[in-house]
Amino acid sequence: MVDLTINLGFIKLRNPIITASGTFGYGLEFSPFLDLREIGAIIVKGLYFNEREGNPPPRIFETPCGMLNSIGLQGIGVKKFAEEILPKLTDYGVPIIVNVCGEEDDEYARVVEFLSSKKGISCFELNISCPNVRKDGKCPAISPEWTYNIVKLVKQSTKKPVITKLSPNVTDITEIAISAEEAGTDGISLINTILGMAVDIETRKPRLGNVFGGLSGPAIKPIALRMVYQVVNTVKVPVIGIGGIFKGVDALEFLIVGAKAVQVGTANLIDPLAPLRILNEIKDFCEKKGITKIEDIIGTLKVGD
Amino acid sequence: MFVDSAQIIGKKIWSDWVLLSLKTYKIAEQARPGQFIMAKVNDSFHPLLRRPFSIHNVSSGEIEIFFQIVGIGTTILSEKKVGEKLNIIGPLGKGFNITSSVQNKEYYLIGGGRGIAPLFFLAKEIKKAGGKPYVLYGAKTEKDLPLLKKFWDEEIQVYPSTEDGTLGWHGLITELFEHKLKERNKIEKIFVCGPHEMMKKIALIAEKNKLDAEYSLESIFGCGIGACWGCVVKLRREKEKWVKACSEGPVFSGKEIIW
Ligand SMILES: Cc1cc2nc3c(=O)[nH]c(=O)nc-3n(C[C@H](O)[C@H](O)[C@H](O)COP(=O)(O)OP(=O)(O)OC[C@H]3O[C@@H](n4cnc5c(N)ncnc54)[C@H](O)[C@@H]3O)c2cc1C
Ligand SMILES: Cc1cc2nc3c(=O)[nH]c(=O)nc-3n(C[C@H](O)[C@H](O)[C@H](O)COP(=O)(O)O)c2cc1C
Numbered sequence: 154m155v156d157l158t159i160n161l162g163f164i165k166l167r168n169p170i171i172t173a174s175g176t177f178g179y180g181l182e183f184s185p186f187l188d189l190r191e192i193g194a195i196i197v198k199g200l201y202f203n204e205r206e207g208n209p210p211p212r213i214f215e216t217p218c219g220m221l222n223s224i225g226l227q228g229i230g231v232k233k234f235a236e237e238i239l240p241k242l243t244d245y246g247v248p249i250i251v252n253v254c255g256e257e258d259d260e261y262a263r264v265v266e267f268l269s270s271k272k273g274i275s276c277f278e279l280n281i282s283c284p285n286v287r288k289d290g291k292c293p294a295i296s297p298e299w300t301y302n303i304v305k306l307v308k309q310s311t312k313k314p315v316i317t318k319l320s321p322n323v324t325d326i327t328e329i330a331i332s333a334e335e336a337g338t339d340g341i342s343l344i345n346t347i348l349g350m351a352v353d354i355e356t357r358k359p360r361l362g363n364v365f366g367g368l369s370g371p372a373i374k375p376i377a378l379r380m381v382y383q384v385v386n387t388v389k390v391p392v393i394g395i396g397g398i399f400k401g402v403d404a405l406e407f408l409i410v411g412a413k414a415v416q417v418g419t420a421n422l423i424d425p426l427a428p429l430r431i432l433n434e435i436k437d438f439c440e441k442k443g444i445t446k447i448e449d450i451i452g453t454l455k456v457g458d
Numbered sequence: 459m460f461v462d463s464a465q466i467i468g469k470k471i472w473s474d475w476v477l478l479s480l481k482t483y484k485i486a487e488q489a490r491p492g493q494f495i496m497a498k499v500n501d502s503f504h505p506l507l508r509r510p511f512s513i514h515n516v517s518s519g520e521i522e523i524f525f526q527i528v529g530i531g532t533t534i535l536s537e538k539k540v541g542e543k544l545n546i547i548g549p550l551g552k553g554f555n556i557t558s559s560v561q562n563k564e565y566y567l568i569g570g571g572r573g574i575a576p577l578f579f580l581a582k583e584i585k586k587a588g589g590k591p592y593v594l595y596g597a598k599t600e601k602d603l604p605l606l607k608k609f610w611d612e613e614i615q616v617y618p619s620t621e622d623g624t625l626g627w628h629g630l631i632t633e634l635f636e637h638k639l640k641e642r643n644k645i646e647k648i649f650v651c652g653p654h655e656m657m658k659k660i661a662l663i664a665e666k667n668k669l670d671a672e673y674s675l676e677s678i679f680g681c682g683i684g685a686c687w688g689c690v691v692k693l694r695r696e697k698e699k700w701v702k703a704c705s706e707g708p709v710f711s712g713k714e715i716i717w
C-alpha cells in the first residue's frame with residue numbers, strides 16, 4: 154500500500170492528481186467515465202462574474218504533440234454555476250477548486266466574494282494568466298505589480314485559500330512568483346498555456362479565429378518542468394505543476410522537481426480516464442520502488458554529483 | 459458513453475474512401491442515427507487529438523464508420539488492418555429527431571460527400587419504422603459515390619448527383635434537391651449533412667418551401683465530450699450564442715442555426 158495523501162498546508166488531498174481548469178468542463182461531464190471521488194481535486198472551468206461568450210471559432214488547432222486553443226473563457230458565470238452545477242458536484246465529495254477570472258482587477262474580487270459563501274468550494278485558483286482574453290495576449294501574470302495587486306485584492310475579499318496560476322509568457326518567472334507570495338497567495342500553480350499561433354498557407358489566414366492561442370500538451374512539458382523547478386527553488390508556498398502531463402512518469406518528474414501536486418489538462422480531452430490512469434501509474438511506480446509514501450518523492454531531484 | 463477498445467472486423471477501401479466495421483457491443487446497443495464516436499488513431503502524441511466520425515451503420519454488436527482520407531489522422535486510420543483494435547468513445551452527441559409517427563411519411567435525406575455517412579443509419583431506421591426515406595447523394599464525380607450499392611442492397615431509394623455528370627443528376631446536389639421537391643410535395647422533414655456551403659444553400663431552399671429541417675454541423679472538435687468548448691457553432695436560442703456542437707449537437711434544427 155502506498156500512502157498517496159498530500160498536505161498542501163491549506164488543504165489535504167487524497168492524492169496529488171488535480172484536473173486542470175478548462176480541460177475538465179465543470180466536472181460533471183466526466184462522471185460517465187470515472188468516479189470523480191477518486192481524483193485529488195477538481196478545478197472547474199474558469200468563471201467570470203457574468204456569463205461569457207468566448208472567442209469566434211476556429212478555437213482549436215492541433216500542432217505536433219500539442220494543441221493551440223483560443224476558447225476565450227466562454228462560461229456560465231458565477232450565479233448559474235452556484236445554482237446549477239455546484240450542488241451536484243458537491244455530492245461527489247471531491248474537493249472543488251474554482252478557477253477565477255476577471256476582465257477588470259475588481260472582477261476577481263467580486264467572483265470570490267460571491268462564491269465564498271457557497272457550500273462546497275475548497276479554495277480558489279486565480280487565473281491571471283489566460284492568454285486568450287485580450288487581443289494582444291496580455292494578462293496580469295506578465296507583470297509583478299499587476300500580479301501583486303490582484304492577489305492582494307483577492308486575499309482581502311475571501312477567507313478561503315488562494316492559489317495563483319502563473320503564465321509562462323514572461324522573461325523571469327521567479328519575479329512573478331515572489332510577487333504572488335508577497336501578496337499572500339497560499340499556493341502557486343504553473344504553467345498556463347504558452348502563447349502561440351499557426352497559419353493556413355492555402356488561405357493565408359490564421360488557424361485560430363482569435364489569431365493567437367495557448368499551446369498545451371506534451372510539447373510544453375520541458376518548459377513547464379523548468380519553470381516549476383525555478384519557482385520551487387524561489388518561494389516557500391506549495392507549488393502545483395502543470396503542463397503536458399499525460400502519463401505517470403510525467404507527473405513523477407514534476408513531483409521529483411518539487412511540485413507538491415500536479416494538474417492534468419489536455420490529457421483529459423483525449424482520455425477521459427487520464428486522471429485515474431496516471432494515478433495508478435504513479436502507484437505502480439512507488440510499489441515497484443518500495444516507496445510507501447508519495448510525499449517522500451517530492452523535491453528529491455539530485456542535481457550535480 | 460463508453461470508452462472501448464473495439465476490434466476492427468471488416469474493412470473496405472475505394473480510392474480515398476474507407477469503411478471500417480468495429481465490434482463494440484455497448485456502443486452499438488445505444489447508438490442513434492446522427493450520433494458519433496471519437497477515435498484515437500494511434501497510441502502516439504502525434505496526432506494528439508481524437509477524430510470524430512459519424513456512426514454510419516449499426517448491426518448486432520457492431521458499428522461501421524465511413525470516412526474520406528483528408529489528412530494525417532484519416533490516413534493512419536485507413537492503414538489499420540482487420541483484427542487490430544481501435545480506441546473509441548461513443549455514442550456521443552444528440553442525433554436526428556425522428557418523430558414517433560414516421561409511418562408512411564416521406565423524408566429527404568441529403569448527403570454531400572462524406573456527409574452521407576450518418577444518413578445510411580438514419581435511412582435504415584426510418585424505413586424500419588415504416589417511413590419513406592429518399593436519399594440524395596451528391597459528390598464531384600462518380601468515384602466519390604461508393605455507397606450507392608449499399609443503399610440499393612437495403613432497397614432504399616437513392617438519387618445520385620455528380621458535378622461532372624459522370625453519374626446521375628449532372629450538377630449540384632442543391633439543384634437536384636430543388637428538382638426533386640417538385641416531385642413530392644408532402645415532405646415531412648429533411649435531414650442534411652455535408653459541406654457548410656452546401657447546407658447553407660439547402661437551408662435557403664428549405665426555408666422558401668417551409669420545410670422542417672435538421673442539419674448535422676461540423677466544426678473542429680477538441681474532445682467531443684463537452685469538456686473544452688472548442689467546437690462551438692452559432693445558434694439562435696433565447697439570444698444568439700455559441701453552442702457546443704459536440705454535446706448539444708452535432709444535429710441542430712434549421713430554425714436555430716445561424717449560417
Ligand atoms: C461530428 C462529426 C462527424 C464527422 N463524421 C465524419 C464521417 O462520418 N466521415 C468523414 O469522412 N468525416 C467525418 N467528419 C470529419 C472528420 O472528423 C475529419 O475529416 C477528420 O477529423 C480529419 O482528420 P485528419 O487527421 O485526417 O485531418 P487533419 O490532418 O487534421 O486535417 C485535414 C483537413 O481536415 C480538416 N479537419 C480537421 N479536423 C476536422 C474536424 N473535426 N471536422 C472537420 N474538418 C476537420 C482540417 O481543417 C483540414 O482541412 C466528422 C466531423 C464531425 C465534427
Ligand atoms: C481547451 C483549454 C481550455 C483551458 N481553459 C483554462 C481556463 O479556463 N482557466 C485556466 O486557468 N487555464 C485554462 N487552460 C490551461 C490549462 O488549465 C493548463 O494550464 C494548460 O493547458 C497546460 O497544461 P496541459 O499541457 O496539461 O494541458 C485551458 C487549456 C485548454 C487546452
Ligand code: FES
Nearest residue numbers: 680681682687704
Ligand atoms: S469538442 Fe470539446 S466541448 Fe465540444
